[in-house]
Each structure stands twice: as C-alpha cells, then as structure tokens.
Amino acid sequence: MSKGKIAIIMGSQSDLRVMSEAAKILEELEVNYELTIVSAHRTPERMMDFAKSARKNGFHAIIAGAGGAAHLPGMVAAYTTLPVIGVPVKSSNSIDGWDSVLSILQMPGGVPVATVALDGAKNAGILAAQIISNFDDNAAKKLENYKNEMREKVLKSAEVVETNGWKSGKVGF
Numbered sequence: 167m168s169k170g171k172i173a174i175i176m177g178s179q180s181d182l183r184v185m186s187e188a189a190k191i192l193e194e195l196e197v198n199y200e201l202t203i204v205s206a207h208r209t210p211e212r213m214m215d216f217a218k219s220a221r222k223n224g225f226h227a228i229i230a231g232a233g234g235a236a237h238l239p240g241m242v243a244a245y246t247t248l249p250v251i252g253v254p255v256k257s258s259n260s261i262d263g264w265d266s267v268l269s270i271l272q273m274p275g276g277v278p279v280a281t282v283a284l285d286g287a288k289n290a291g292i293l294a295a296q297i298i299s300n301f302d303d304n305a306a307k308k309l310e311n312y313k314n315e316m317r318e319k320v321l322k323s324a325e326v327v328e329t330n331g332w333k334s335g336k337v338g339f
C-alpha cells in the first residue's frame with residue numbers, strides 16, 4: 167500500500183456518481199484514500215473540523231467535489247495548507263455545470279484550489295497520485311505504467327483508423 171493518503175470528500179451522496187471515478191483511479195494506482203461526505207453548507211462544523219485536522223490525520227491532499235453553489239472546495243482550502251483539488255460536479259439542478267465550475271475556479275488570491283474539468287474526478291485522482299508520487303516510488307511507477315498504456319492504446323487506434331478509415335467507428339477512452 168502507498169505511503170501517502172488522499173481524502174476524497176463531496177457535498178452530497180448524489181455526487182458519488184461522479185466522485186467514484188477518483189476512487190477507482192486511486193485504487194488502480196494503488197494509492198490509499200478515504201471517502202466521505204462533508205458539506206460546507208449543510209455541515210459547516212464538520213467541514214471545519216475535517217479541514218483543520220486533515221494534515222494531522224495523515225492526508226497529503228484533498229479532493230473535494232461539489233455541485234451548484236460549490237463552496238466546499240474553497241472553504242476547505244481556507245482551513246488547510248494541504249493541496250486541495252476541486253471537482254466541479256454537474257448536479258441535476260445546475261445551470262449546465264457553470265455554477266459549480268465558476269464557484270470552484272474563481273478563488274481569491276492566496277487560497278488556491280486546483281480545479282479540474284466539469285465532472286473531472288478521474289483527473290483529480292491522477293493529480294492526487296502525482297502529488298503522492300513525490301515520495302512514493304510505487305505510485306510513481308504505477309503512473310508511469312498508466313501513461314505507457316494510454317500511449318499504446320492511442321497508437322493502436324491510430325493504426326486501426328489509418329487502415330480502415332472512417333469505417334473504424336468510435337473507440338474512445
């Protein structure tokens with residue numbers, strides 16, 4: 167198991183549809199993580215306690231996902247000096263996800279949140295593993311393998327498309 171540990175938090179259980187992708191990729195990369203629900207709006211004290219004690223609890227980075235008026239990542243970042251990776255979630259009643267993207271992206275100077283794409287939980291997991299890879303050789307090796315496999319997939323699909331042209335159909339990631 168990895169030396170480091172990542173926290174994956176989200177505003178609601180309804181975010182799990184998206185945020186589970188962060189957990190899956192961390193498992194693939196053999197990085198430890200803990201997963202829970204914390205809401206700045208609905209459980210403000212729990213959010214503050216979580217953020218203030220995250221470093222002492224052994225976490226090396228926090229992935230925070232939320233939809234709508236997504237204050238969770240920014241408020242967690244306000245209470246910790248750990249890196250916070252924000253995942254804007256396109257929740258069911260969102261304004262096409264823009265509400266969440268802008269809430270997480272447009273942080274004031276001094277309180278950064280590393281914001282990934284809308285529903286980009288997989289990239290958040292990879293980024294978190296890359297942070298861990300600074301001191302965990304196994305994570306570094308797993309990331310190297312992941313990149314190699316991705317490259318091989320693309321090269322294979324290029325070959326198929328070059329051979330069969332547009333009739334190759336769509337095989338994506």
Ligand SMILES: Nc1c(C(=O)O)ncn1[C@@H]1O[C@H](COP(=O)(O)O)[C@@H](O)[C@H]1O
Binds near residue numbers: 179206236257
């Ligand atoms: N944006 C936040 C926060 C927060 O930022 O503290 N807490 C919950 N939420 C979001 O509300 C959306 C709807 O939540 P429900 O599905 O529970 O009504 C979710 O996407 C959640 O992340």
